[in-house]
Amino acid sequence: AQSVTQLGSHVSVSEGALVLLRCNYSSSVPPYLFWYVQYPNQGLQLLLKYTSAATLVKGINGFEAEFKKSETSFHLTKPSAHMSDAAEYFCAVSDRRSGGFKTIFGAGTRLFVKA
Amino acid sequence: SAVISQKPSRDICQRGTSLTIQCQVDSQVTMMFWYRQQPGQSLTLIATANQGSEATYESGFVIDKFPISRPNLTFSTLTVSNMSPEDSSIYLCSVESLAYEQFFGPGTRLTVL
Numbered sequence: 668a669q670s671v672t673q674l675g676s677h678v679s680v681s682e683g684a685l686v687l688l689r690c691n692y693s694s695s696v697p698p699y700l701f702w703y704v705q706y707p708n709q710g711l712q713l714l715l716k717y718t719s720a721a722t723l724v725k726g727i728n729g730f731e732a733e734f735k736k737s738e739t740s741f742h743l744t745k746p747s748a749h750m751s752d753a754a755e756y757f758c759a760v761s762d763r764r765s766g767g768f769k770t771i772f773g774a775g776t777r778l779f780v781k782a
Numbered sequence: 783s784a785v786i787s788q789k790p791s792r793d794i795c796q797r798g799t800s801l802t803i804q805c806q807v808d809s810q811v812t813m814m815f816w817y818r819q820q821p822g823q824s825l826t827l828i829a830t831a832n833q834g835s836e837a838t839y840e841s842g843f844v845i846d847k848f849p850i851s852r853p854n855l856t857f858s859t860l861t862v863s864n865m866s867p868e869d870s871s872i873y874l875c876s877v878e879s880l881a882y883e884q885f886f887g888p889g890t891r892l893t894v895l
Contacts, residue, residue, distance in 0.1 A: 775824050
């Protein structure tokens with residue numbers, strides 16, 4: 668069964684600093700992987716996705732993530748944090764390739780950006 | 783992409799009562815999903831709703847507590863029945879694209895007193 672682990676429930680960075688949010692997955696088949704962002708009082712919005720094409724995936728708002736099969740990781744990065752990046756970020760894995768219909772979400776990482 | 787709206791956006795309810803949440807999509811979709819997000823927590827899938835068939839519930843969720851309707855390809859409702867304070871959560875509906883990405887509604891914030 669698929670699972671997702673996000674390391675660190677809270678991450679704090681200074682404005683302009685590198686953002687690194689960690690995600691490790693467990694899957695018996697090549698996964699579909701996603702990062703979603705949730706701003707306060709809103710639903711989730713897709714940042715980027717990996718579906719077995721290029722291992723380095725670029726998303727919206729300057730975010731990118733690299734799929735590393737050997738490390739079973741899909742960490743999210745952004746070179747320079749902006750105040751508007753403060754939000755909750757969720758890593759997710761889909762079990763579609765194993766015949767399921769579910770997306771499993773990680774516990775989430777709240778990003779704080781300091782001025 | 784899909785645009786999803788939910789009603790109500792928030793509500794405060796008394797224990798023992800029921801609330802029906804509506805989810806409307808701007809395009810026809812086969813599957814709709816209902817999630818619960820408890821304060822400070824991640825998303826937990828309640829059930830998957832297919833048009834023309836009974837909803838499929840995840841472990842820990844039962845139809846008597848969370849009845850779901852799916853009358854057509856653009857609409858679904860989730861009812862939270864006989865509510866208790868433990869049901870206080872954000873309830874989200876979503877749909878899935880052909881590329882397996884999910885589009886979410888803005889959520890319904892439920893507080894049960």
